Amino acid sequence: MSDGRIGRQADVVVLGAGIVGVSAAYATQRQGLSVVLIDRREPGSETSYGNAGVLSSGSILPLNKPSLWKALPDYLTNRHPALRWNPAWSLRNAAWLARFLGHARPSQIEPRAIALNGLIRASLKLHREWIAKADAVQRIRETGWLKAWRSDAAAAARAEQAFLAEYGVASEVLDRQAISALEPNIVPVYKVGLLHTGTASVDSPGAVVKAYARMFAGLGGRIHASEIRTIVPEGGAWRVVLADGAIVARHIVVALGPWSANLLRPLGYRVPLAFERGYHQDFEPNPARQLQRPLHDADGSFVMTPMERGVRVTTGVELTARDAPSSFAQLEATVPLARGVAEFGAPIGEPWRGARPTLPDSLPMIGPAPRHTGLWLAFGHQHIGFTTGPATGAAIAAMIGGQDLPFDVAAFSPRRYL
Ligand SMILES: Cc1cc2nc3c(=O)[nH]c(=O)nc-3n(C[C@H](O)[C@H](O)[C@H](O)COP(=O)(O)OP(=O)(O)OC[C@H]3O[C@@H](n4cnc5c(N)ncnc54)[C@H](O)[C@@H]3O)c2cc1C
Structure with missing residues (x-):
């Protein structure tokens, strides 16, 4: 699905094309920003491929x-x-x-159940x-x-x-x-x-992620297949270093699922994932x-x-x-x-x-990295990431665009751990 047209610049680069990254890319592209989605594999080929396909209303x-x-x-x-x-x-x-x-x-039951219920409800609406x-x-x-x-x-x-x-x-x-x-x-x-x-x-979670990725590409979003090596702050923007080149963007969204913590370590973030x-x-x-x-x-x-x-x-x-x-x-x-x-x-x-x-509280991180402008974190979705990917992506897009949030994100702030 990679289109090979990475270019040298974008408004937003989304790292990871699981359900979370594809959702963030689609929601951001819809706002009229130029977005590049990068993954070493086809969209929806890892955790978002192998799950049980349940869009769960009750996993609170x-x-x-x-x-x-x-x-x-x-x-x-x-x-x-x-x-x-x-x-x-x-x-x-x-x-x-x-x-x-x-x-x-x-x-610890009530605050987390309220938070997850808000995220799940918003996400089921978007999935449908x-x-x-x-x-x-x-x-x-x-x-x-x-x-x-x-x-x-x-x-x-x-x-x-x-x-x-x-x-x-x-x-x-x-x-x-x-x-x-x-x-x-x-x-x-x-x-x-x-x-x-x-x-x-759904009858094929991987196929659903691929369908959302095609929708993103249909709006003009670019998908690039490459190994992501590192991200480096550069003059108020970010340089994403890839196995086959580099791209500079104002905003980076880290949606690498279980691989997310590795990329953030060199920036001084110890994520307890x-x-x-x-x-x-x-x-x-x-x-x-x-x-x-x-x-x-x-x-x-x-x-x-x-x-x-x-x-x-x-x-x-x-x-x-x-x-x-x-x-x-x-x-x-x-x-x-x-x-x-x-x-x-x-x-x-x-x-x-x-x-x-x-993460230790079983809530994902959805929001800005505390010590870096333009760095957005979207991972840690435990058993319900396939359900909650779309609203996570929509929330990140709303934060980048300064728009109304689709649910209360306070409990998901990265600051609670970083
Ligand atoms: C057995 C099982 C059953 C599950 N059942 C359900 C369910 O029924 N319902 C539900 O809602 N959730 C379920 N889940 C949870 C759900 O699958 C995950 O929470 C969700 O898929 C996480 O999505 P993600 O986009 O964060 O990560 P991923 O889908 O893993 O995406 C991360 C992407 O990052 C890419 N990547 C990583 N590092 C690099 C790098 N250096 N360079 C380039 N690319 C990189 C990977 O290739 C991958 O595509 C289940 C999970 C498991 C394991």
Whole structure:
């Protein structure tokens, strides 16, 4: 998709063409600025490719919530499918883990839920608008997201429903019969379900990002494929040094997902970014026994999503270094569980691995870098970056253009860590 026309100057250079960078590039280009989007790969080829495709209305409680304390003894065994952790990494990053756990206190629920709810609502609105504009509306399914329990978790489902309702997020509690009516092709292993009715999903997250990138290019935006080496302040502007040249711009947006911290280190910013790694495996579909929506198995700690090319099974979290060798233990534990629920065929291709970029409070950074003019930060979207990319991009564009913000960004200020 790279057009090779990088030029030597632009108003804005966006670094990283995942959902966040593509959204920032599109929203900024719409304001009439000249924008160049740079990535070493095609847009939507990394984390924004391999996710579960859920556009989640209800993900307002991050992993570090009070119930984490109760689950901790199980997690410490390092055998739970929801969370695996690397002991050596954990020792080296004990301070990060302590900060992350510090946010699991009850007092930390409300401010983060309010902040994430604002970001999510604004983003879902934009996704629905943009996906139609990008000629990709056939990719979105307004069928909700089903969280389901094998255990008798009716009280937990009702408590979650009441919590979500406080923030205006709609959901329905379902019993075994209602789950079967909704998903007639799955084995009735679930006793209780919670259907997030305002959640949507897409059948190919990577294709959606590419469609948004084409929309950006259609407005005159330039896409350039290159390795980004470094960024250097230069006479009130920025020089972006690439493997194949350089470009100067007044504004730089850092949207490099899990790679964002590396680029900022030489400027004196120590970003406390960690990685909740996750895996997926796609499988041949059985067209006669299709799933209708993404399904989150609460006890098995996996998500199963019907995708364009088959069924995608995604795992829970692996806490370790971003680039540590893959361990397929979680996939190996969850695939048999998924096969016990839905019918699907042979694996398609190899297992995929990605890294959810996470800050200690599980809120992304969206805003200006504290000590540099024209440097904008947009990363750290943990489990919900595919959902929240568009509003993040729109907020960055509004800040650059001095316009009204689409949601309250105060909680996402980079100043809280930098
Ligand atoms: C298993 C799993 C399931 C998930 N499921 C969901 C879900 O259902 N819903 C949801 O909302 N979120 C989900 N997420 C989270 C979501 O995928 C991420 O939060 C989101 O994709 C992050 O987007 P991004 O644009 O910040 O990063 P990325 O998509 O990773 O984009 C960063 C880009 O930067 C580029 N880059 C990095 N360094 C350089 C360099 N030096 N030079 C050039 N280019 C560079 C990369 O090539 C990449 O394209 C899931 C994540 C995982 C791992």
